[in-house]
Amino acid sequence: MSESFIPASEFETASNAVSNILGQPVEEIKITDILPPLNDIADSNKVFKGKLSVLFVDMRKSTDLTDELKSKKMVKVYRSFIRIVIQAIRYSGGYTRQFAGDGIMGIFQNSNVDGQNISSSCKAIKAARYIHTLIDFCLNPALKKSMDICIGCGVGICTGTIMITKVGMRGKESNKTAENETGIVWVGSTTNYANRYCSLAHPCEIFIDENTYSEIEDSEIWTKTSRTKGNKVFEGYAVSEHYLSLPEEITAEAVKADTENDSEASFIQNIFAETQEKALLLVDEISKKSAELAIALEEAKKREGQAIARDNESRKENIRLQQWQNKLNSKQADVDRQEQKNKEQAYSIHKSIFSETFCKSDLIKEFGKDHWLEFIGKMYELGKEIGKSQLEVKIDLDCYLIGIYRCFGMYEEAYEILCVQAEHSSWLNQYILEDVVKQSGHWFKLKGILEKRVYEGKDYRECLDKLKSMGY
Template identity: 30%
Template sequence: MPSISKEKYNELETRIKRIFTTEMEITDFTGDTVPSTQELPDKNRGLIITNCTILFVDIRSSTKLSDKSQAKNMAKIYRAFARSMSMCVYESGGRVRQIAGDRVMGVFVDDAEENSVHKAMVAAQAILTVVEYLFNPLCRKNVSNKEIECGIGLDTGRVLTTSIGMKHQGEDSRDLVWAGKTANVASKHTDLAEAKEIFVTKRFYDKLTQPFKTDSEGNSIWKKGYRVKGDSIFEGYGAHAFYLNELVEEMGGEPEEKRATASSDVSIESEGIDTSQIVTNIVHGVESKVDGLLSNFEQVVLREVSVTAKENQAEQKQQELHRREQVVKKKEDDLKKKEQDIEKVLAYKKKELIYDVRMTSLRDRTNNMKLQDFLIELKEVQNLGAEIGKKPGTVHNDLYVWQIVTYLHRNNESELAFRILVEQLLEDLPYASIPLESNSVTIIKKVGREKEYLQAVLHHIQHHNPSVQDVLRLRNVLKELGMEKEIVHYPGLFIE
């Protein structure tokens, strides 16, 4: 089974890295024909086209193109459709740059004689005309009486194009990609276009000249509207059945729907019938009914106006009431939040006061307390401190850490005294080098934790930037612990 080899995998990795890490060369497009892959080799190079118009056209869903259609027939329809659309694009001065099943993309650029917007507009009209007068009649006749409807989307603007794909073993899969908002929006407008409709963006419509905007009687051809696709709203202008008149005449007739309307007109010119009297009777009958309706119409209109005015007043009052309710609710929410904030501050101040009272009391009585009572109250004060955001080391500082350590050592709680000494160093608390060095040395030696103390000292120096005086104090403690050899290996402690 064919598979990608390790060698090819490495080659692919190299090429991908080259694409991602090589600066892309961007130049302005100066030609008057749509660029092709021959003008953009397989490298990080792109062309900026300032005035570029993109056209998409695809087949709309139709009950006449059902699931019962044979694959052969559908293939014929797709081939004929792509050929027809491509011809319309090319003959209007554009280039086909993508065909995907029932979807064709045309690209147009300005040249010395015509701008891209007008070229694309002519192509769109030609597409609708060819589908209506040439494609569908032939399709109905030759492919099981089937026909198609299509929608067209257009946008114009600035586009970046670059070459993608590769040549491989004689195969050439290269194509151009059209990056930027213009191509994407044109595609979205195609999806939103109705059958037999050209749906264009506002910027495209604004660039059209008057002959493309109104008919021979001066009526607007286009209808402005907003359409939704997914989470996005698209503004645009739509024109239905906007055909090329000269092409229609050459193909011999009017649009099919117009022919249907004309053929459905009933002729009343028949033998033995007084047509003028029939028309007169119809007119008189209509007039009598209209007079009867008009007699009450004015009163109905006045009542409708009155009701509408009252409804508007009620709606305005309702909106004003709703607005006031929202203002009151906001004020209530603000007051509630302020009350909650005040309660939090008061609760914190209360806890802070309780802590200060209990801490001061314990600090004043420490030296005269029994060890068991001291440890119980110390734990309680630490818990009170935690409720107001104080770490145990900060609580020890408030209680005078040198007093606590001396007291614990005196009452044979050297292990706890040692932990407090290390805690001061690790948390960068005040008086980290205090209590007195003599007490520190005695406590550390008693618990036999000289190396652990050394690590705490090194952490303090590396992370908390102590003063030179504090470093000297800590160094003296280490000397008295007999750790002078270890000191020389640590530059932070080596101070002469």
């Protein structure tokens, strides 16, 4: 195992495998009324393709539970949860096909039972209701009694076309006893969207896409909604506590997990969603006006050609074309002004998010360091579009940026912005100045700026005295 190179034989094995895969055509096999068993799927470029409904379910805050409970207790929780989910999927006419920690994927397809067509969407919805019913009426009462805990889960469902293929590597050629390392890949956006919808669903909630919604009967109980994940808005339909009925002899009462609800976080999420929707509307509006201008320009060219062919009408036609051009120029100027206004509005909306979260350390930390760094980068991009330099953006956001960087211990960055604020703003917080200087270990540049501002007659004498009292 000490060699620092790949042997020629192993490189040749990989090269032959890739050439074999790329050289074979992809053969599609339509999925009929039976989903192919995993062992029947060959290790080749043959794929099974068909319309399926994909269900994803995962346990909420399982990491927190693992921290609270001993490992042996969590084994019981995981096994009970997964056992219930598999039963719900199987008894609803589906197949369990993937496990990832506490996440489970179920697959459903259309079927015909006694002459009655049953859609994959209806099966998946029933399975989701089955899962929530057993969690709250069966599993949670038992967990509450034995461990004094409750669990919750979210379910996401998407319906669409999926291709199924086998991937991996069979046992090592030189050792026939080696394990076959193969698996199944579900190719298509439907699987990815089902997973995203699951992560966006609240505890005891089912979140579905438009295709699934179009095939269900009790559509009036579902609420159309949109959820934001990263920079993307996902639209769909949601319903909460949509349980299946239980027999009269079963007297169990529902025991529910605490609902994850952070009003301030929800407020910020709404702002993100609103900003995204406004951006999409702006894009649509600009595209529509560009198309209108293109049509108008085409018409003008056509009229210009006709004017050249007509000697007697040429002067009148040229005058008319000039009038068209003036109108087009005027419309283009209006579009340019509106586009600039829209960009400035987008910048202002994004800036308001910083002001809404100012001095709210818990809320800032809730969204995480990566989120804020990405959002700060977005502000630089929006600023550039309206003619602002990075320095001007930093001046606009100085106190907000310092607060965010301090929340995540980024004192080098906080010191840089503190210098910007000292040079261009009209106020400084002495407590924040002291904290940033102590934590970053930097003071020279800031002291020079303060001395210059005091010399120019700006009221920074107290901040300069504070810095000197610290020994700098």
